[in-house]
Amino acid sequence: MAGPFSAPIHLLVKIKKPTTFVKPWVLAENLLNLPLSTTSPSGVRRQDAYLLPYYPDCLPYFDHHPCEYLSLFLPVKPFFESREFLLPFRFLRGQKLGELMETKELIAAPFQPMHRDGSLDLKSVEGLAAGLRENGVTGAFICGTTGEGLSLTISERRQVAEQWRNVIPNDFKLMVQVGHNTVSDARALAAHAQEIGADAIGCLPPTFYRPRGVTDLIDFCERVAGAAPNLPFYYYHIPSMTGVNLSMTELLTRGAERIPTLAGVKFTYEDLMDFIRCLKVAGGRFRMLFGRDECLLAALSLGASGFIGSTFNWMAPVFREILDQFDSGDLDRARRAQSKASEAVSIFVQYGGIPAGKAIMKWVGFDCGPVRSPQIELSESEKAQLRADLEAIDFFEFASRYHQFYH
Numbered sequence: 079m080a081g082p083f084s085a086p087i088h089l090l091v092k093i094k095k096p097t098t099f100v101k102p103w104v105l106a107e108n109l110l111n112l113p114l115s116t117t118s119p120s121g122v123r124r125q126d127a128y129l130l131p132y133y134p135d136c137l138p139y140f141d142h143h144p145c146e147y148l149s150l151f152l153p154v155k156p157f158f159e160s161r162e163f164l165l166p167f168r169f170l171r172g173q174k175l176g177e178l179m180e181t182k183e184l185i186a187a188p189f190q191p192m193h194r195d196g197s198l199d200l201k202s203v204e205g206l207a208a209g210l211r212e213n214g215v216t217g218a219f220i221c222g223t224t225g226e227g228l229s230l231t232i233s234e235r236r237q238v239a240e241q242w243r244n245v246i247p248n249d250f251k252l253m254v255q256v257g258h259n260t261v262s263d264a265r266a267l268a269a270h271a272q273e274i275g276a277d278a279i280g281c282l283p284p285t286f287y288r289p290r291g292v293t294d295l296i297d298f299c300e301r302v303a304g305a306a307p308n309l310p311f312y313y314y315h316i317p318s319m320t321g322v323n324l325s326m327t328e329l330l331t332r333g334a335e336r337i338p339t340l341a342g343v344k345f346t347y348e349d350l351m352d353f354i355r356c357l358k359v360a361g362g363r364f365r366m367l368f369g370r371d372e373c374l375l376a377a378l379s380l381g382a383s384g385f386i387g388s389t390f391n392w393m394a395p396v397f398r399e400i401l402d403q404f405d406s407g408d409l410d411r412a413r414r415a416q417s418k419a420s421e422a423v424s425i426f427v428q429y430g431g432i433p434a435g436k437a438i439m440k441w442v443g444f445d446c447g448p449v450r451s452p453q454i455e456l457s458e459s460e461k462a463q464l465r466a467d468l469e470a471i472d473f474f475e476f477a478s479r480y481h482q483f484y485h
Contacts, residue, residue: 182383182401185217185251185367186210186390187224189436190238192447198234199447204245209444209480214398215390217251218242219280219344223319224388224432227255228282229450232263236270243274253386256306257282257314261298265305272306279303280312280344283322292328296336299329303337310341312367317347327355330364342366344386348373354380371397372423375416378404388431389423392438396422396476421471429456429464437461438468443480 188206191199207218220242221227221235230238239254246252254276256267264281271279281302289295295313303311313333317323326343333340345353346369356366357380368377371387374397390397396419403412426434432449433456439446448455456464468474 182378182405183216183251183385184214184390184394184397184401185219185253185384185386186215186394187219187222187369187386187388188391189388189432189439189446190221190225190227190230191445192450194448196448196450198230198237200237200241202444202446203238203241205480206444206446207242207246207250209478210391210394211246211250212481213394213478215394217253217277218246219253219255219386222255222280222282222314223316223346224391224435225255226432226450226453227257228285229453232258232267235267239267239271239276240274243276251277253278253280253312255280255282255314256302257284259284259286261301264302268302268306268309272309276309278310278312278341279306280314282314282316283320285320285322288320288322289324292324292332295322295324295329296333299333299340300336303339307339309339310365311337311339312342312344312365313340314344315347316344316369323347326352327359330356330359334360334364340364344369346370346386350376350380353377353382357381372420374419375400375404375412388435389419389426391435392442392478393419393422393473393476394478399476418471418476422468422473425464425467425471425473428467429460434464437464438477439480441465441474442477 188210191202191206193199210218219225221230221238225238227235239252242252252275254267254271256264256271256279258264258267261284268279268281279302281299283289283295283298289298299311299313313326313329315326326345330340330343342365343356344367345356347353348370350373353366353368356364365384366382367384367386368374368382369386370377371385371389374382374385374387377385378401385397387397396415399415400412400419403409403415426438428434429437430453433453436446436449437456
C-alpha cells in the first residue's frame with residue numbers, strides 16, 4: 079500500500095432524496111473502510127471531511143438529477159491505492175446508502191430534574207431520556223440554559239453528564255454544554271465530556287467579562303475546544319442570555335482557521351440573515367443547530383437540518399409534524415403546526431420560561447421538580463392561570479406524553 083499523499087479525494091455520492099442529510103465522516107468511513115480520527119494513521123480527521131452540492135455540467139455515465147448528488151471532500155489521501163476510483167461507481171448504484179442517511183434532528187435541551195431541596199435528582203434522568211425518545215426527540219443538549227447548567231457546580235455538571243451517558247442508547251445523541259466564565263473550568267468540562275464519550279460539546283461565552291469582539295471569542299473557544307480534540311465543537315449563540323452579540327458568520331469564517339474541531343453553531347437568535355450566511359460559509363461545511371423553536375419553520379425553509387429546543391421537552395410531536403409536513407411538501411399543514419407551537423411558546427415565555435416549563439412537564443406526565451435559585455417556582459395562582467391559557471389553545475391535544483413508569 080502507498081503512504082499518505084497530499085492530493086485531495088473527491089467522491090461523487092448519490093443520495094436517495096435531496097432532503098436527506100448525510101454525515102460526512104460516516105460516509106467517508108463507510109466508503110473507504112477506514113476510521114477517521116485525530117490518531118488515524120491515514121492522517122484524515124473527522125472534522126476535515128465535508129460535503130458540497132455537486133452540480134456537474136455533464137455526467138454522461140448516469141441518468142440523474144444533479145441535486146441528488148453530493149461531492150465528498152477529504153483533504154488528504156489515505157492509505158490505499160486505486161479503491162477511490164471504484165467505490166464511487168459502486169455506491170452510485172445504491173448499495174446500503176440508506177444506512178448512512180441523517181434525518182432532520184430534534185434535540186431537546188432537557189430540564190434538570192431536582193429534588194424538593196434543590197439537589198440533583200439523577201435517578202430521574204433515565205425516565206426523562208426514555209420519554210423524550212418516545213416523543214420523537216433524537217438527542218439531548220445538557221447543562222445549557224434549560225438545564226440550568228450555570229446554576230450547577232462543576233462537580234454537579236460532571237455528574238449530570240455521566241448519568242446521561244450511562245442511561246441513553248448509542249443512537250441517542252449527547253451534546254454537553256461546557257461553557258464557563260473561567261476558561262480552565264470550561265476546559266475541564268470539555269475534557270470530561272470527551273472522556274465519558276459524549277457526541278459533541280457546546281460552549282457558551284464568558285458572560286461577566288465578555289469578549290469584546292470575534293477575535294476575543296475565538297481565543298476563548300480555541301482554548302476550550304483544544305481540551306476535547308476528538309469532539310465536534312459548537313459555539314452556543316444566545317445573545318438574549320449572554321449579552322454577547324457578534325457575527326456568527328465571522329466566527330465560522332475566521333474560527334475555522336484556528337479551531338480544527340469547529341463544527342457549527344447552536345444558533346438561538348432571531349437574526350436569520352446571519353443564520354443563512356453561516357449556512358454558506360466554506361461551501362456549507364458547518365452545521366447550524368437552530369434554537370428558536372417559535373421560528374423553526376422559517377429556519378427549516380432556509381436550510382436548517384438540526385434543531386435544539388427547550389419546548390421539545392413538552393411538545394416534540396408538533397415539531398416532528400412540522401418537519402414531516404415540510405418534507406412531504408405540505409407547507410399549509412407545516413404552517414398550521416408552527417402556529418400552534420408558536421402560540422404555546424408565547425404563553426411559556428409570558429410565565430417566565432423555565433419555571434413555567436417545569437410546571438408544564440408535570441402536567442404532561444413527568445415531574446422534574448423545582449428550579450434552582452435565583453429562579454423561583456410559579457405560585458399556585460400563576461400555575462392555574464398558565465394551565466387555563468394552555469387549555470384555551472388546546473395545548474394538551476398536541477403536547478408530549480410521558481408514561482408514569484418513566485418516573
